[in-house]
Amino acid sequence: MRLRLLGAVAALLLVCGVAGSAAADTPSERPAAPAGTQAAASVQVPAGVTAGVAVFDRQTGTFTEQLNTGTQFRSASVVKLLLALDYFWDRAPDYSVPAADRAWLEPMLRSSDDKAASAYWSDHGGPAIITRMVRTDRLGLSDTAPPPAGYEGYWGYTALSARDTVTIYRYLLDKAPAPVRDFVMGNLRQSTRCASDHFDQHFGIAGAFDKPWAVKQGWSGSSFEKGTCGTPGSFVAKTDPTTGTTTDSTTGTTTDSAGTSAAAAAASVDLARPALHSTGTVGANDRSIVAVLTLHPTGTSYGKAYTDLGRLTRSLDVPGGVRPAGWWYGTWSDHVNVRPGPSTANPALTQLPAGVEVLVGCQKQGQRVDVPPYSNDWWAYLPQYGGWISNIYISTPDNRIPDVRDC
Known part of the structure; x- marks a missing residue:
C-alpha cells in the first residue's frame, strides 16, 4: 500500500514536481452538488483569471448572470459560429447542405476543425466575414470586430464579448430559418469530447451540466x-457501471490552433x-444560453485553465441545468490514461489533460498500479469519460477515496 511520509500531498511532490498542485487547492476536494440541484447565483472567478460571463434564461427573458459582458476577448474557435452563419446567410429559400460542404461544416462545428475554418476564411473574404455579420441588418453585434491590422489571416483573433455571444445564440434559436437552426444547433449537440487537434473540449458547460446541452468551445495559448485526447478515428463502446447502459464515442481528426504570437500582445x-x-x-429546449469567456495568467497549462473554467462555470445560476452526480477531485501526473475497465490491460480510451479536475462517479478495486513508492488497487470511474483511472492519480491521501461510493 501507499507509504505515508509527510502526508500524501507532500509524498506525491517527491514523486512528481507537480503532483501536489491539484490536491493543494481545496475546492478540488469538495463533492459536487447533488444531481438536479442548482447552486446560488454567484460568479466565482478563480484567482488570476479574467472573465466575461452572461447567462440568459430564454423562458423568462432575463439574465441570471452578468459579469464584464461587454469586455472584448479574442474569440478563438467561437468565431466558427459566425463562419457557419455567413455560409447560410444568402442561401434562401434552399438551405440544404451539399455533401461536399457538410464534410467540412460538421467537423468545424462538432470537433472545432481548424482546416475547415481557415479554408472558408481565406475563400470568403477573411475579415469581411465579420464585417458582414456584425451589421444591424444581420446580427447587430456591438462588441465584435475583425482581427487587428497585421493579423487579418487569424480568424481566432476576432474580438467577441459575452453579450454578443448571447446575441448570436438568440438569433440561432429564435430568428434563424429552421433548417439553419437545426443544422447548427444539431451539430453543437454532437460536440465530440476530443477535438480535431486532440484537445479535450468538454470543459466548462459540457463538464458542469448533464445533457441536454450544445456547445461551441474555444482555446488559444502558447x-x-x-x-493528447483520444486516437484519430477511434471507436469505443463503453459501459457505465452506475446505469448498465452502453454508449459509443468517436473522436476528431485534425487541428485547432487559433494561434498566439508574442508580437500581437500590443493589440487592443x-x-x-x-x-x-x-x-x-x-437544458431542455435550450432554456439557458451560457457564455463564459476567460483569459488566464501567462504560462498557464491547459489542465489548469480547464479546471479553473470548470469551477467558474459550476458556480453559475443556469436555469434548466442539471448538475451531474459525483465528486470533483484533482489529478496529478501527465498523460493519465482513461481505460474501459479497472486494469492497465485495457487499451486507453483517451488521456486526461495534465492535472485536470475530474468528476468521480464511484470506485472499485481492480488491478494494482505501482508508482514507487506507492501502490494502489482502487480505481475511479469517470462518468463523463465513460472510463476508469487508477486512484493512484487522484489527489487524495487514501487509496480508497473516503467520500466516494463503491461501484
Whole structure:
C-alpha cells in the first residue's frame, strides 16, 4: 500500500514536481452538488483569471448572470459560429447542405476543425466575414470586430464579448430559418469530447451540466501543451457501471490552433494570455444560453485553465441545468490514461489533460498500479469519460477515496 511520509500531498511532490498542485487547492476536494440541484447565483472567478460571463434564461427573458459582458476577448474557435452563419446567410429559400460542404461544416462545428475554418476564411473574404455579420441588418453585434491590422489571416483573433455571444445564440434559436437552426444547433449537440487537434473540449458547460446541452468551445495559448485526447478515428463502446447502459464515442481528426504570437500582445484585444471559452445552451429546449469567456495568467497549462473554467462555470445560476452526480477531485501526473475497465490491460480510451479536475462517479478495486513508492488497487470511474483511472492519480491521501461510493 501507499507509504505515508509527510502526508500524501507532500509524498506525491517527491514523486512528481507537480503532483501536489491539484490536491493543494481545496475546492478540488469538495463533492459536487447533488444531481438536479442548482447552486446560488454567484460568479466565482478563480484567482488570476479574467472573465466575461452572461447567462440568459430564454423562458423568462432575463439574465441570471452578468459579469464584464461587454469586455472584448479574442474569440478563438467561437468565431466558427459566425463562419457557419455567413455560409447560410444568402442561401434562401434552399438551405440544404451539399455533401461536399457538410464534410467540412460538421467537423468545424462538432470537433472545432481548424482546416475547415481557415479554408472558408481565406475563400470568403477573411475579415469581411465579420464585417458582414456584425451589421444591424444581420446580427447587430456591438462588441465584435475583425482581427487587428497585421493579423487579418487569424480568424481566432476576432474580438467577441459575452453579450454578443448571447446575441448570436438568440438569433440561432429564435430568428434563424429552421433548417439553419437545426443544422447548427444539431451539430453543437454532437460536440465530440476530443477535438480535431486532440484537445479535450468538454470543459466548462459540457463538464458542469448533464445533457441536454450544445456547445461551441474555444482555446488559444502558447502554453497549452499538445493535445493528447483520444486516437484519430477511434471507436469505443463503453459501459457505465452506475446505469448498465452502453454508449459509443468517436473522436476528431485534425487541428485547432487559433494561434498566439508574442508580437500581437500590443493589440487592443489581449492576444497573448491563454484563452479558454465555453459557450452554448443548457437544458431542455435550450432554456439557458451560457457564455463564459476567460483569459488566464501567462504560462498557464491547459489542465489548469480547464479546471479553473470548470469551477467558474459550476458556480453559475443556469436555469434548466442539471448538475451531474459525483465528486470533483484533482489529478496529478501527465498523460493519465482513461481505460474501459479497472486494469492497465485495457487499451486507453483517451488521456486526461495534465492535472485536470475530474468528476468521480464511484470506485472499485481492480488491478494494482505501482508508482514507487506507492501502490494502489482502487480505481475511479469517470462518468463523463465513460472510463476508469487508477486512484493512484487522484489527489487524495487514501487509496480508497473516503467520500466516494463503491461501484
